[in-house]
Amino acid sequence: MFFRNLTLFRFSPAVAADLDRLEEALGGHRLRPCGPLELSTRGFVPPVGRGEEAALIHSVNACTWVSVGGEDKLLPAAVVNDELQRRVRKIAEEEGRKVGGRERKRLKEDLLNELLPRAFVRSSRLSAYVDRKHGWLVLDTASRKSAENALTQLREALGSFPAVPLAPEEGPRVLMTDWLATGRLPGGLALGDECELRDPASNAGAIAKCRRQDLDAEEVKEHLRNGKQVFQLGLVFDDRMSFVLGEDLVVRKLKFLDVVTEELGDSHEDAAAEADARFALFTLELERLLAKLEEWFGLPRPVDG
Structure with missing residues (x-):
């Protein structure tokens, strides 16, 4: 489970004390499968083991390991746009009229509702750990956006998690x-x-x-x-x-x-x-x-x- 990249945040001793309830807080935010009409879902998955019975945290000393999981429907924009253009042309040929912006939007929504239930699902996970003793949140990613998204999941689960980006005194x-x-x-x-x-x-x-x-x-x-x-x-x-x-x-x-x-x-x-x-x-x-x-x-x- 050695991380390949480290994006870092810091938090205070008071925030560290609040993390004692982390396991309970994550329990209500497990990853659930994508619904038929959902593009994606996010939630927590067991860092070790699989299944509903596996724990959502893994702790050794003052460090606690968590994993944010995701499911994303694979529906390429090019596929959607090509099918939308085909339907717009069909209306123009059969009814002899142009399709306006509002109707085009409705056609696209209908198309997404048709395609989403049949789309492939890609699973992902991002590991992180909190060091309560020294006040570090360590995420296994080099992407600031991915790190912020995982931090958002933690904040939603805990209600508040004021971890802050690094602010170096030396450039x-x-x-x-x-x-x-x-x-x-x-x-x-x-x-x-x-x-x-x-x-x-x-x-x-x-x-x-x-x-x-x-x-x-x-x-x-x-x-x-x-x-x-x-x-x-x-x-x-x-x-x-x-x-x-x-x-x-x-x-x-x-x-x-x-x-x-x-x-x-x-x-x-x-x-x-x-x-x-x-x-x-x-x-x-x-x-x-x-x-x-x-x-x-x-x-x-x-x-x-």
Whole structure:
């Protein structure tokens, strides 16, 4: 269950105390199947196991894992529009008149009512966990929209969940540009093998993307001398995990290195025991990384009141 991406929010100790009722709150917001005339549904699904009897939360120490599930009808707009045009032409040919805007809208609604019950359904899930001790909400996505949608589901279930986006006191772009330019990185942190550099003066400015590249190379330094800044930077933390950190402080391409995965072993009694072990190891490793992000970029936890 190791996450591949991390979008982060923070919450206060008072909010953490309110999360004691999370399991009860999610119970009334399970994912239900799409109805015949629904385009999509959202709700919570068990992070471990399947079925109505499976729990909607999985907790280890102060961290609680939840999953937001979704069902979406696959009804391509091109298919709908082609069939709508066919029906409009048929009316024009058989009745000798043009179809007005209001009638076209009604025809489209009728068409959707016909097609939706027969559409394929695509299932999805987005995992997240809350660290009540340190005030982090961690979502396994690099998409701000997907993260906000999942947060909305949590807020609807709880009635209120004032988790806030990160507000760094140190500019991530400036700080990461200095790391790359000088090679002076915080202890335990090393450069990876990719970066994205942009001219910050213009949205249409030049972009340089490096993959599988020695970031100490002269050609990378030349981009920096020409005014480009770091928008994404590959990093390795304590020789235990690698990732790409964005100037939005979204962690992408997170990968635990062999030294971490080897600690899991393969002697777990059952799937639940394995899930416990993986989640405990994962959250413990991330606890150290998130503490360092807080230190490097100035990400104070919100205070109560």
